[in-house]
Amino acid sequence: xxxxxxxxxxxxxxxxxxxxxxxxxxxxxxxxANHAWAMRELEYSEGEIVDAVTPTEKSFIKNSAxxxxxxxxxxxxxxxxxxxxxxxxSDQSKLPKPQPPATNSLGAFPLVMHHGEGYExxxxxxxxxxxxxxxxxxxxxxxxxxxxxxxxLDRVKTALDSSSELAVGRAEVxxxxxxxxxxxxxxxPIELDVAEDAESVIAIDINERNxxxxxxxxxxxxxxxxxTIDYGQVKQKRQRYYDIKRRCEExxxxxxxxxxxxxxxxxxxxxxxxxxxxxxxxxxxFPKPVVVFESLEGIRxxxxxxxxxxxxLHKLPFHEFERQxxxxxxxxxxxxxxxxxxxxxxxxxxxxxxxxxxxxxxMCSNNACALEQDHSDRNASVNAxxxxxxxxxxxxxxxxxxxxxxxxxxxxxxxxxxxGSGRHNTDSGCVxxxxxxSSHEIASQGVLHTP
Numbered sequence: 383x384x385x386x387x388x389x390x391x392x393x394x395x396x397x398x399x400x401x402x403x404x405x406x407x408x409x410x411x412x413x414x415a416n417h418a419w420a421m422r423e424l425e426y427s428e429g430e431i432v433d434a435v436t437p438t439e440k441s442f443i444k445n446s447a448x449x450x451x452x453x454x455x456x457x458x459x460x461x462x463x464x465x466x467x468x469x470x471x472s473d474q475s476k477l478p479k480p481q482p483p484a485t486n487s488l489g490a491f492p493l494v495m496h497h498g499e500g501y502e503x504x505x506x507x508x509x510x511x512x513x514x515x516x517x518x519x520x521x522x523x524x525x526x527x528x529x530x531x532x533x534x535l536d537r538v539k540t541a542l543d544s545s546s547e548l549a550v551g552r553a554e555v556x557x558x559x560x561x562x563x564x565x566x567x568x569x570x571p572i573e574l575d576v577a578e579d580a581e582s583v584i585a586i587d588i589n590e591r592n593x594x595x596x597x598x599x600x601x602x603x604x605x606x607x608x609x610t611i612d613y614g615q616v617k618q619k620r621q622r623y624y625d626i627k628r629r630c631e632e633x634x635x636x637x638x639x640x641x642x643x644x645x646x647x648x649x650x651x652x653x654x655x656x657x658x659x660x661x662x663x664x665x666x667x668f669p670k671p672v673v674v675f676e677s678l679e680g681i682r683x684x685x686x687x688x689x690x691x692x693x694x695l696h697k698l699p700f701h702e703f704e705r706q707x708x709x710x711x712x713x714x715x716x717x718x719x720x721x722x723x724x725x726x727x728x729x730x731x732x733x734x735x736x737x738x739x740x741x742x743x744x745m746c747s748n749n750a751c752a753l754e755q756d757h758s759d760r761n762a763s764v765n766a767x768x769x770x771x772x773x774x775x776x777x778x779x780x781x782x783x784x785x786x787x788x789x790x791x792x793x794x795x796x797x798x799x800x801x802g803s804g805r806h807n808t809d810s811g812c813v814x815x816x817x818x819x820s821s822h823e824i825a826s827q828g829v830l831h832t833p
Contacts, residue, residue, distance in 0.1 A: 422455055495554075551568070
């Protein structure tokens with residue numbers, strides 16, 4: 383039995399109380415964070431720092447101040463871990479040096495609060511989730527209700543029910559683009575299925591333009607389903623932001639850089655949540671599934687394609703997408719596993735021979751193989767699924783071991799060609815590499831594009 387902590391984001395609709403109190407509390411939290419970072423640098427323990435934080439009776443709630451200190455200590459420990467990794471790297475010139483934690487551009491720090499003390503949630507008579515935030519002891523409270531996705535609000539209502547297994551945890555007030563948000567963690571006990579007992583293997587391959595999944599039946603190794611989802615708009619917005627940032631910095635327009643950067647960050651986060659939710663629903667269609675990702679550990683150390691390509695690939699949110707899919711799969715008890723990523727898109731999924739990859743097209747070099755060509759990302763996802771099956775059965779997840787567990791049937795034939803205009807065109811029966819096919823049902827959720 384484990385525990386899943388899922389953080390839900392809500393917009394604060396203020397009905398009573400002064401808005402400036404939230405800003406002042408975040409400014410006051412900065413002092414506690416700076417104090418914690420200074421003491422952590424002097425090698426004080428977290429417990430010693432928490433005990434040293436004693437705000438005056440009227441300035442700040444003590445439990446909230448201690449929660450801010452714990453968050454600041456966690457940020458400093460994460461920085462030290464990243465710094466140690468950077469120092470131990472064989473080639474530090476390829477990795478940016480981690481920067482110490484700091485407050486945001488406006489000099490504030492998130493207001494961290496315990497439920498029942500710094501803040502309190504309740505279900506109102508109009509069926510909305512109301513809140514009460516105490517920024518200072520014995521002072522006016524900030525009250526209102528939460529705005530957010532209906533499914534997230536329902537989870538909070540369930541957590542507030544005393545008979546539920548869900549529980550509300552330590553929340554944070556965050557300010558972004560002129561709006562206050564409340565990040566509410568929901569704690570849920572979970573029991574994951576045993577990965578080795580899975581019947582459906584769902585392998586996910588992710589690159590800078592799309593996400594491709596292949597579902598294999600573990601026993602027969604037949605292909606049950608395949609899905610390719612395009613999220614190329616994230617790449618386009620990141621590239622546009624980089625161009626604008628470079629030009630604005632040349633003219634000292636730093637405020638515009640921050641504004642556009644926040645927009646790109648919000649759009650990326652929104653897109654990843656929509657994509658991971660689509661994958662979450664997709665996974666539940668299959669009996670006893672296991673989700674398999676390619677291991678991306680150390681991938682940035684291995685990428686050296688020049689400054690332009692390195693910037694494009696290093697900035698892609700691979701890890702964040704994997705994190706979101708993982709916790710959403712764990713909601714349903716679905717386990718998540720990893721396999722090696724070496725040559726998955728360059729080896730034929732049917733015979734295991736090294737082939738030729740040209741952009742999105744994979745061509746097998748084995749004349750005796752029934753697979754002439756395939757989409758390289760789909761081919762990679764099949765290889766990942768096969769390697770996991772081999773790893774589970776033999777303990778060896780290499781391509782050589784996986785040769786004994788190749789699919790018995792070739793996947794549906796797909797002719798792949800690149801369309802110069804970048805538009806989707808299926809008149810000739812070809813699949814455009816720039817805009818891979820996607821499920822219409824998932825596309826209708828608002829992120830994907832249908833022809």
